[in-house]
Structures are given as C-alpha cells and as structure tokens.
Amino acid sequence: MKHLLNRVIIVLLLLAAAQNVFSQDLKLWYKKPAEKWTDALPIGNGTLGAMFYGGISSDRIQFNEQTLWSGSPRKYQRDGAATYLPEIRNLLFAGKQAEAEALAEKHFMGKKNNEDTYPADSAAWVNKMRAINGPQQQSFQDVAWKIMKLPTEQGWEKAPGFEGLDGAVWFRTIFEVPADWKGKDLLLSLGRVRDIDFTYINGKQIGNTSGTAYRKYIIPAADLHTGTNVLAIQVFNFNDKGGLTSAAKELMIYPVGVQVSSVKGGITSGETISGVDEKGTVIKPIKLAGNWKYWIQDANPPAYPSYQADYLPFGDLILNFKTSSQVMDYKRDLDIGKAVATTTYNSNGVNFTREYLASDPAKAIIIHLKASKPGQINMVALLQTSHKISSVHQVDANTIALDVKVQKGVLKAVSYLYIKALSGTVKVINNQISISKADDVTIYLTAATSFKNYKDVSGKPDEICKQALQAAKTKTFAQLKAQSITDYQQYFNTFSVNLGPGKVDVPTDERIKTYSVAFDPGLLALYMQYGRYLLISCSRPNSKLPANLQGIWNDQMVPSWGSKFTTNINLQMNYWPAEELNLTPCEKPLFKMISQLAVTGAQTAKIHYDAPGWILHHNTDIWLGTAPINASNHGIWQGGAAWLCHQLWEHYLYTGDIDFLKKHYAEMKGAAEFFVSTLVKDPVTGFLISTPSNSPEHGGLVAGPTMDRQIIRDLFKNCISASEILKTDDAFRKTLQEKYAQIAPNKVGKFGQLQEWMEDKDDTADTHRHVSHLWGVYPGTDITWDSTPQMMKAAEKSFQYRGDEGTGWSLAWKVNLMARFKQGDHAMLLVNKLLSVAENGSAKERGGVYHNLFDAHPPFQIDGNFGGAAGIAEMLLQSQQGYIDLLPALPSSLPDGELKGICARGGFVLNMLWKGGKLQQVQVTSKIGRECVLKYGDMQTSFKTEAGKTYTVNGLLKTI
Template sequence: MKSRKSLFIVIFMFGVVQAFAQSQSMKLWYKQPAQKWTDALPIGNGRIGGMIYGGVTEDHIQYNEQTLWTGGPRDYTRKGAVKYLEPIRKLLSESKQAEAEALAQQHFMGMKSNELSYAADSVKWVSMMLSMYGPQDEMMRDDSWKTITLPTEQGWEAQPGFEGVDGAVWFIKHFNIPAGWKGKTLVISLGRIRDIDRTWLNGDYIGTTSGNGYRKYIIPADKLFVGDNKLAVQVINFYDKGGFTSNTKTLSVYPEGDETDAISLAGQWKYFIQDDNPPAYPRYNADYQPFADLYLKFPKQEITGYKRDLDLTNATAHVSYKADGVTYAREYFSSAPDQVMAVHLTADKPGKITLKALLNSLHKNYVTRKVDDHTLALSLKVKDGVLRGVSYLHVQSIGGKVAVSPKNISVKGANEATFYLTAATNFKNYHDVSGNPEAICKKQIAAIVHQSYAGIKAAHISDYKKYFDTFSVDLGKGENADLPTDERILKFVQSPDPSFISLYMQYGRYLLISSSRPGSGPANLQGLWNNLLTPPWGSKFTTNINLEMNYWPAEVLNLSACSQPFFSIVDDLAKTGHETALENYGAPGWVLHHNTDLWRGTAPVNASNHGIWVSGAAWLCHQLWEHYLYTGDKDFLQKRAYPEMKGAAEFFVHFLVKDPKTGYLISTPSNSPEHGGLVAGPTMDHQIIRDLFKNCIEAAKTLNIDKAFADALKLKYSQIAPNKIGKHGQLQEWLDDKDDTTDTHRHVSHMWGVYPGTDITVKTPELMKAAEQSMKYRGDEGTGWSIAWKVNIWARMHQGDHAYLMLTKLLSPADVSSGKEKGGVYHNLFDAHPPFQIDGNFGGAAGLAEMLLQSQGDAIELLPALPRALPQGNIKGICARGGFVLDFEWQNGRLKNLQVYSKLGKICRLNYAGRTVDIETQKGKSYRFDADLKQL
C-alpha cells in the first residue's frame, strides 16, 4: 500500500512538473518594460484588445474595440460602371493596357466617401489656408513654438502632438551660411513633402510644389545672409502621411553643383499647427481605429528583479518586480465571458498599492467624466465618421482609499486593487449604427461589480482553455529555451531552438483566439490591435490573400470555432457583393475585389492597375468548403456555405469570356494581385475559379441538389484556360508567356494552385516542377506574410528543408541595428511586413502544420515535409480533412506512433513513407498505430 501511495505521489509530481514545464515553455517574457508598441504584449477577447507596456512608474495599456472605424454606412458601387466593361476588355485584347487602366480608373472604380462634395470644399479650405498667414505676420514669431525632429520618413502622424493631424502646418528652421558661400547660388533641398508646400527664405517667397514629389529650390546669392537665415515652410496635407517624408540626406542646403559641401537641415525645427480640420478627404475604404489608452501612474521607486510575461496557456500577462523590500505584481487579461479587460495589482505587504489611473485618447473629440465613486468614463467621436465610443474604467480595492474625479481614479494605501475596463460603440451592423455604447458599458460593469476577481479570472481561463487546450506541440528544447524572448529572436538563426518554434506556433493560435471569437468580427490586417489613427493600409480586410491567410490555421490547428467571424463577414459580403456584380459586370451572384472594411464595400478600390481583381469572393468560398471538409457539417454546407459558393460561381459563369486568341474561357479584366497591372487571363484567377467550380459540383452532389447547375459548371470548368509552362520552364503568371526571371515580387499569386489550392499537386509533376522553377526565380526573400506563404508552398512541394529555411527568415529579427525594419518578427513576436501585419503569424503557424501533416489529397500524409532541423517531436490535436484528429510522435526523423480520433466515422486513409493503409472508423472512436502504420 505504501509503495502504491509513493508511486501515486511520483506520478502526481511528474504531472505537476510536466504542467509547469509546459506553462514555462509557453511564455513570452522579458527583463524590461516595452519601449515601443511592437514590444508590448497583446491580450484580447475577440472584441476588446490591449497592448501592455508594463512600465514601472507609468504603465500603459493601449486598447482597441473591434468595431471602431472611420466612415459609415454607404453605397460603394459606381452606378453605370458596367457600360465600360466591354470597352476595357477590348483595349486589353488589343494590348492597350495603359489606355484600359486609364478608362477603368475614371469610370469603373468604386465610389469614394465624400467624392461629390469634396472638390468644392477643398478649394475653399485651401484658399483660406493660403490667405490666412504669411511668414512676416506676428503669428510667425517662433519663440514659443514647439519643436519636432525632421524629417519624419513615415509621416508626421506618428510623432507626439501630430497623432491624426491632417491640415496646414508651419515649420521654421534657422541655419547659418558660412562666409565662404557668399556670392554663391544655393540649392535648398526639402526632400519629399506631402502634399503641398509653400516655402519662404528670410521672408521672401521662393516657391511651391504640389504632390508627393521632391522639392528643390534655387536661391540667388542676393537672397542669402552670411550667418543666420530663416527658412519657413507651410505644409498642407489632406490625408494620411503628412510633412517631410524622405530621408535625412535629402534635407539640406548646398552650393549649386556641389552637393558634397552641404549643410544638413535635418534635426530640430519649430512648428505651429495652423488648422487640423480640413474637409474630409475622399476615401475608398474606412480605417480601423485605436480606441483609447489606460495609464497607471505609480510613485517613483528603485526596483530590482523586473519581469514581464505573457502566458499562452491561460491568456494572462504579468509584471513583477521588487522595490524597498516589497514584491509587486500585476496581472492582465481580456475576458470573453465578462467582456472586460482586467488589471489586478498586488503587493506582498499590506497598504502598498498607491497609484492614479487615467484614460485618454488620440481622438481629438474625447472627454472623460466621473460616473460614480468607483468608475471613470471616456466618450469619443471618430473624426469624419458616424461612430461614437464609450469606455468605463471601474476599480475595486481591498483596503486603502479610492477617489474618482472627472480626470482620474486615485488609489492610496490599498492591499490590492483591480481595474475593470470595457468599451463599446454605436455600431450594430454594416448598415445600422443605432447602438447605445453607454448602456452596453454600464451593463457590463454592473454585471461584474458583485463578482470576485478570482471568479472572473477563473471564468476567463476556463473559456480560453476550451479553445487553446485542443492542441499541443513539443518539438524539443534548445539551448536558448530559457532566455528572454527578445534574446531568443536574436539567436534563433545562429543556434537551434526548436521550442521557440513550438512557442511561435502556439502564439499564432493564441492570437487567433484573442482576435476572432464566435460573436465578434473577423481578424483584420492587424488582428485586433492598432495604435494609429492612420494605420498601415487602413488595418482593414485585404482579400487578395491577407484576410484568407488569417484563417489558414483555424481548421488544421483545432480552432474551427474561431472561423465563425470569418463566415459572418462572408454572409455580409455576399449581400453587398451582389450589388457590385450587377453595377460593374451586369452579372448575377456576387463579387468581391481586393479590399473591404467594416462597412462591407465590395467595389474595386484604389488604383485600376491592382484594384480590379475579381476573385475575392471565390477565395473566401474556398475557406467555407474547407470548413465542411474538416467538420462534415452538412447543415452549415446546406444553409450557409453552398448558397454563397453558388452565388460566387454564378458570377463567374456570366463573367468568363472566350479568349479570341486561344479559345479558352478567361477572366478579364483582372490582375495578378498587385503585380503586372490590369490584364486579361491571370493564372491565379483561373486556379481559384476552377477550385470554386469543383467544390460547387461536389457540394451539389453531397446535398443532392442543383444537378443542372453542376453540369453547367463541369462544362465551363473544362473550358477555362489551363495552367501553362513558359519558356523558362516556369509556371506562367499570366496568359502570355512574359514572366521575368529576375522579378522578385512579394506576391506569388500563381502559386495559389499549389497552396492553398489543389490545382497543382505531386500528381501533376510537370506543373509542380514548373511551380518550383517559378519559386526559385522569385527568390526566398520577402515581406512577412509573403515569407509565410512560401513556407506553406515549399511544404506542399514536400521540400521540408526549404520550408524550414523560409521559417527561419520569418523568425528573424525585424528590429535591426541599422534602424531599418525588415520582414521577420518584432520583440513581441508580431509579424513584420514591415510594419506589423498579423497574417504572417497565422500563415507561419499554418506552414508548420503543413510540414507535419497534409490531407488535401485522398490520404492523410504524415510528416510529408519534415525538415532535418526538427528530428523529433510530438503533436496532439492536429486536424485532417474528413473529420479526423491526430496525435503522433516522431524520433530521429521517423514516425514513432500515431493515434487517430474519428469525429465522423469515415474511412481513414493514412500515408507514410510509401505505405498507405485504409481503416474503417466509427464516429467517436480512436485508433492507435505503430511506426509502420500497423493498427494496435
């Protein structure tokens, strides 16, 4: 009995140790607070996201609410655009690309916001700005002006004091002319300025330039003074990146003809914001917005033992340190069950929690106010938009005193304190903004007032774990496993760190759980997290790969439920896309071009050379079909997926036209995403359309409906222009054989048929060889998401070592010593495009799965692209099409054991090392196999 008890204790302790080791290995951690946003740690509940800096005397939590965007409900389609469809097609067929693009830009693109009223309003506003001041006016005395460091290469909006600024700004710079330049004609180079400058020297007007080009002004010798000179520049910026936006070398003054003898004008300038309220600039799409910032201000202390971490196993973040013999700790999480963000502060001695908490926002239109003796509120309105936001910050303390003013919450001498933050907007759906954010926040805080922190935390963790704990991966431990995360990133390429790869894979799952929950909206270009009023690419939904890539890991990594928000946006887009199909193409069904936003615009946007891309709806439908293949959910297929797939297919039945040169059906006008301009017949379109038709045919058969429609699709399918091998042995990107072997463009769109599609497989060896040749020409470099796509492509090609090479590039440091960012990861493991885009995180996680298991064919392939760098590991909970969940282990690069759980009771075909076995399965049962696939 005693020995049994001892054995039980040993087993129990082993389990505890194992659980502790798993928890430790699944942490991002650091020895210092975040210095910048891409150092901060993300938390999220699908709707409310926070970025935690973890400062000691001032902690900063920048937060977002998923529905806060610019703009409002509107019609994105341009009425009558269909009249220009055939003329555009005709120009393309005559190889008149420039003319086709010009015609399309004028008549075929979607409508911008404020498009009809802007011209008159803008002329009036600019005229007022130009006439209001001159450098000779009293207002132009710069003694009391603020300073800014110029140039700002990424635009002034990232500089303190310039957040969200559009409008008119004056800049003044004093510089000295040496005596040796007396009598010389000089050149003042201001680099690129956005959008208009008017420039004076010593009170004399010297010129103006419009647009985003470079400015150089010739200054006659008699206009200069030896000694002090005063340069004044009025910059008028209408939207987005304003100010001096080139590099420091271009900002200088020098004698004409001798740039080597230059005086730099880079550095401190004085500035004055003349007017930051120009007319709302016409926009094709809306921008995702930051909500506000929570600051916690503490007494200054000398500290030791600082640590900051994010625990992926339970979705909690922490900060701890010691000061004056006291250990302080903070815990943070964003709860989905209670729809609040929590910050819990403790000390190991009583009465030591003292701080002030305050809210502010980058939005110009915001106020804070006292709600009650424990609650502070912030209200805001988005500039040039219809959305309003409200946030409540509620505090509960044990011991001490709490005081709430209209500006902040003060806590003095508490034993512990917990802040609960919630946020909401008046958005209800893409055509209804009648929500009441005040009532929502009030209700959410009222619901947690009588709960304990321990109870709220337990509910959060339990809810999170039902997603996260469905999957685990262990690739072994490397020599750097115990180092802080930022140090591991720097050392990853030089020394093996397989557990870092496990961490990265699980971090991708964490980010998806945190940014895409049932009942919330889908993950955008930055998931849930954004700190800028003018974020990169609007932080919207880019549908020519990026939105789709966000959901690549969902099914295979056992997060199928996190796809629900994706299905919801497809539901909306199928409706708005129907109008675009009619107005632009005179077609039934629905169509989606390369970008959309909160308001679900589907029209072509931006520029005609890349905005007229017609395959967005079809690509989204691929994910609907994938969900059915993984889950076997026939109700989902019948009521939701198939009607939308059919609608997308109906559009293409109408849209495809016969190419007069080849006789094939082709897609025109369109483009190979963001590459090569407006064309007829890009390869990617045809691959995606074939995939859509094939899946519709199979779905109709499964549901026993629409036989006539399926037969029509079969006929069309056989007539679509096929994949073609070009003169360089490459897979052609376009209908014409015009690929450039020196072209290293980031998009590899014609590889869609390899991944995520199945147009090109190991069963089409000639095409696969051509695809490989194209990948070699395109090269291994790229931006973050591009590298992630290449991981998946090389894995589909069963080239594990090349896929792993791409993975090492994906995990390289984006912050480098030169100060220039590159593709890779930031300190918080966010993917760098650069700047941050979350699709690389999701694509990278999917790529790792693709190395270990593939099920797109007629069998489940085990370890199809296992790299030599990962000779051992085990994985549990990885999913395969057909409704199978697999656990397996490998050692020395060889399968060791396997367990298959059948959710649907289908026949399971397994393939490993040239051996294929079929087993009949029963729903809800598991099956075990040895290394030779012999059933145990």
C-alpha cells in the first residue's frame, strides 16, 4: 500500500509540473553549424554521449561511452607508507613543511602503474631513438615528410593525426641568414618544448633540454652559412602534451645581444616583433612560426607511469553529404524539454531535417534524416577514431563496426553503425556506408566496452552492441523518439521554473554575449534547466559510473585533469542540484561508487595510515584508486570519503528513506572509524586534528586545515543521528560524541576572518580559487546564521577578502555561499559572471560559458553547470536549518517568478509563486508525512502533514 501511495504521489507531481514545463524557454539554438567542440551540442543517455556539429556538407557526431578509460585494475597503495606517517606529522608540528612534503613525496604518495620498470625501459627506448643518424643532417632528403604548422600552442595532440600521441618526432625547417649577419653568433628561441629536445643546426647539435623550461640556444657563427640553413629538432614526449607549445612570438632567431620587443596585438593579428642591437640599429628577427616538415619516428614509447587513468573519447561518426553549397534558413537546436536535437536548412528548394537523440531504452544514439522531396539524401557515413589500435569492418549489408583497444590499458570497445532507408539504396563500400537517392534515413549507433566493474574487464562489447541494435532496429524512428522522450521526461518534468520573459528569438550564442538578467531572465531559467538536462543525460539510474569532470562528453585523448572524478569538490558539486531540483534518481551511480570506494578506501586506510575504516584522497578513477596522487603539497587530503558521506546523509534528509540509510550506514560508519583512529592532538591547542592534510589546493601540506575539521564534525554528527534513527551502535555513538567535542573549533583571525588553517596566517590579498574553509557554510551546516552568527560574519569576511573572481566551478560555489549568506544581489552578480562569455578577453582565463552553455574552468568542466544550477535554487529556497526558508536570497533583479517541483529536506515538494519581490503563494506536498515548518522573512508557521497531501499558504504564510 505504501509503494502504491508513493507512486500516486509521483504521478501527481509529474502532472503538476508538466502543466508548466512546456511553456518554458527550453531550447538552445543557432544560425550556423558548430565550428569547434564547445559550439557543438550535447546529447546523452547516461551511458552514451555525443556532440553534434550540424555541418551542412559534413556533419561530425563525436561520441563517448562512459566506461572507456585507460589503465587497468591494480593496486594503488604504496606498501610501507604508514611507517613514515609519524615522522611526517612531527615535521609539520615542528614547522618544517618543506621537509614534510619531501618525505611524503618520496614515501607516502600512491603507487603509479609500471613505475618500477619504467626507468630502465624508457632509457633503453631513448637510446634506440637517439641511435638514428640522418634527419639532423643538412643534406637529408625530407621530401616525403608531412607538413605541420608550429607552434602547436596547446600541444601537438590538437593537430590531425597526433591525437593522444606520445613518442619521438623529428621536425625540420630552413631559414635564411642575411649577409649582414655574417660572423655573428645567433640566438635561437624555441620557447617551451615538451618534454625533451635535441636541436641541430646544419647537422651539429647546439642544445638539449629536458622539461618545460624555455629554450634559448646560442648558434655559433662558425656553424652558420650566409643564406640557407637547416634547423632540425628531435622531440621526445612521454606523456600528456607534446611538441613546441609556446606562443609564436617565442619561435625566432636573432643576433646575440639584440633586445627583442613586440607590439601587442598577437602574432596572428598583426603583431610586429623587432629588436635593437647595441648600436641602436633595428634588427628584424627571423620568425620560425609556420609550416615545418615532420616525421613521427616512433609513437610507442614505454607507457609513462601515471597515478590514475584517463577518460577517453570513443570516436566520430562522420556524415558526408552530396549537397549544394547554396543553403538558406539554417538552424541548429537542442530541445532540453524533450532531449531531441535538430538541424534544418533549405537547399535548392528542398527542406532537409536531421534529428538526433540518445535513447536510454534503445541503448543507442539515433539520427533521423528527412528530405521534403523524394530521393534527395545522398551521403556517405563512416566511423573513425583517434585510438591507435583500431579497425573498421563490415558486419552486413547495412552495418559496419569500429573495434578499439585502449593503447595504455586493458579495455576493448566496439561500436556498431547501422543505417536503413525507406527509399533509395544502402551499400557498404570500403567499410563506409553509402546512401543514394533516399528521402527518409535512420541511423543507429551503439557502443560498449569490456568493462563490467572496477575488478572485472571480461565484458563482451560486441554482444552488447548486437543486442542493443537488434532490438532498436525493429522500431521506427517515430517509435524510438516517442519512447525516448517519455523515458527522459519522467525525470525532467518533475521541475519547472519561470523567472520572467526571455529573448527566445535570439540565437543562444548571441544571447550569451548580450546577457543581462534585467533584460533576459529567461536565459537564467534556461541555464538552470540545462544543468538538469546535462545531469539526466550523463547520470541515469542504470549508469555504471557517476558523472566525471566532463559528464560523459570528451573529445581529447589527453583530457585536462584526466577528466576523472576529482573528490575535493568537483564530483560532489556534480550532484548538488540532484535533490533540490528533483533529480534524486540521477544520484544512484554516485551512491554505487561510494559503496565500492569504501572497499578500495579501506585498503588505503590500512596501508597508508594503519587505520580501520576507509579514506579517499582528492581524486579517483574508473578503477577506484583512493591513494594520494600528483604531489604531496596538494594530493594528501583526507576529506574525500567524509564529504561523499555527506551526500548520503543529504539524500536521507530529503527523502526520509530508512532503507537507504540502513544500506549506506556502513559507509558512513567506516569513514568515521577512520578519523576516530587517526585524529591526533594538536601540540599547541590540545584539540583533535587531522594530519597530514591540505586545504584544497592551497597552502601545501599542513596539520588540521579548517575544511577537514568542518567535514569531520559533519560526519560525526550525521553518524550519531543515523545510529539513533537506526537504533544501533550505542557504544560507537558515545565515542563519536566524545571525539566531536574535542575537534578543533572554527577560529576567527586577526582580520576578522574565518581562519583557513590552525594558525592565523590568512593573507587578505589572497584570491585563490578554492574557498575550502567555507565548506561549513555550504554545502555543510557547521556554520549557520541560527547557530553561529558571529562565525557566519567571519566567513563573510573571508569571502570578501578572497574576492568574486574565479574559474567556472569556483564561481558556482561562490553563488551557493552568497545565497547562504542571504546576499541575493551579490549572488546574482556572481551568477552573471558565471554566464559571461568564456571566449572573450579577460573572461577567457576566469570562467564563464562557451557558446553551447558548457561551463568554462577553462577548459570545459561540467561541475560549474551543476553548481550554478544549484546556486540559483539555493537563492530561492533553503532547508538546511530544520525549516524551509522561502526566498532567502531573492535578488532584486528577479522580482517575479514561479517554481514547481523544487524539493526541501523533510520530504517536501513545493510550488512557489512571487511577484514584485514578494511571496504570493506556496503549495507544499508532503511525501513522508513529517511536520512542515515554513519561514519567510520574519514570519514563520508550522503544521503537521500527511503523506501524499498538499497544503497551500499565502504570502503571509496563512493557510488557504
């Protein structure tokens, strides 16, 4: 009966929200195809993700599968690490941070894959590459070599054919030495080269450098010729970016002693570079930027040791059309209310339509092409990938398959492409699918990997693709589309928002450029719903993994930060909007990962800390590494497991789900057991603290950072409450209560600020992007206006010193913090920064959004989208203090608005209307029958509720 009642409640909520959802501004649209990846539009079904460009003669659909990663199952912990823990702590207590970091770097960091064998293997490989004699010689014939434009400022991985390349590459170019430079030593400026270069002039080596230091080599006059000279460089790249990666203005040759300067404007936009010699004579340097010859000597160096794995792109579906270049009425859009994208245009009187969707029921990406006149669709479809170990083969008359083997890992993957046409012909020619004289075409794309779980890679991707395709191709596109929309809308239609009219007749890229909340509040609502769209699209209940740094969308073989799960805020931020914005089912993959991390984290707790329970440091990957990574000055951070347990407790607070709490209490208890065992007394204050740790990612290795103490208090408090609710663990509860009282408290420093560390050493000029010590304000509740108003004021002071600027995710966090401070107009100022144009000047390095509304760290990180959506919600409703606070931080720029389906702790779903900056009406639906306490300004009311019933109050909180 209880389950039936809950189903009735859900249906009623869906219907109520659906009445308003389709009146919203729910489309991103553009008048031209995407030019770059951050112009393309995302679709996803929680497992498959794709970015479509909407090109006219050639359409690129770049796709991903969420479990395609590098690496393999392995042990991440470093045996013997715990032996060094006491000494590291003693060094920190003695104020010897540098010594502590050095010791920890050597003995306490996690273990990299193949780190033991790599030095010898790498040295042997380099010696083999160096044994070549020829490309450096002036007389060498390089006519068969290919051309590349240098420098590749973002690394050669951005160049066609170089995606994900590690190895040895030769570059050659010629330059002309003028007669009046005869007898002069010249200076060769190469800028940065990653990672090692051996540089030759006319066959003679003039330099060799390892690392990313700037290269400036002197070329003796005796080694030069008047006229033509040959510059050859052998570049070794072992991992990550490769090649000549400095700006073009660094790449030049000029006489020694010349002082070179440049006129601003950028080398590609008219910058002039000149020098002056000791006599004051103007000297023009020889510019080397431009086309160079290159030869990839070897693309298979020994695998570089890495702490964790990378999320990888799968491939591209390319649709090449035989079409006229005369195109009219072009439009590309994404309807986030239906999760259907469309490209339309007219060519020679024929209307062409392409629809794109990622269907969870069909387990496939589906594309439908239609022409308004018969026989007008003529195209070739092909699959391609950047993976070096790959092949394409024909499956049957309508199907081809792409097989992939991860070069630096164990996973295998398969993608099937099947095409059917209601008219015309379909043929497979040279492993490409050709369609001729069709007017209605449906494309089915499936993909899968051999990943089953973090310990098992025995999956059969070929069978998975076949089964999905076999089921999908029995349905018409209309059936697939309807099924996909219905499935998607069961999540999306639980919430709607109206913040005022929007400029729906303006393309989204133009809309972003001219955005002002005063004139386009609709874009703010669209951005909020777009965050929900992205979460549904990359994290479904049946997803094997939660959303990573880029959700499930990535086109780089060497993605920034590995596109992993960063657990010192980013993974958690991905799920900030899930509860409040009525997307609870999307959290299931996160909860599953937490349970698995508790297993691998227990191994790290034992080996690195000789402790019970479990721990997670600041990153994890598909293989669930939990040991510290990267560097000791920021990689040893103890709060990851405890913070993830906060997400578990929040789910219980929103839903009241006792069964869920029973299931996950063990993870909460395990995280608490770790700190019960490892907290030590601070020798100065006598309080309990965590050490060694870090205030992410700021200030180096320390003892007892404020963020740790806030998170640990939160964990202990929640475990105490959970054990009381579940009537279990009386003795452990008492231990937690005793320890809780001994944890070092928050402190106010000499500037009136909330201290970030145990010591009062905050710098008021410090504008670091992390505001870690404010965790207790948001997402935690360690500091609130009701319980600790003076500490809240100190936190505000810290925020003021840290400043409003930040990268995308940092701005999103600050929006939430300012909402908790109840400063609505300031919160909106930060939202406006979050919606600034990422491609523009100063915003380029400080966050904003790209043309497709993706958040810019920069580069793209999806957590800013999710955190931003949560922050706007937090301005309009809060429930962390035991009551529902209505419009707690309403900005003056949003005087009118309506929400339907927003959720509050205690199991409540609210519809809320305000006008002229004043609350008009609230409808509260109780899901679990708890007492409801509403607060609006100085007014407060409370009433008992019954599960399934709705209660209505007016702007004065009087029952209607």
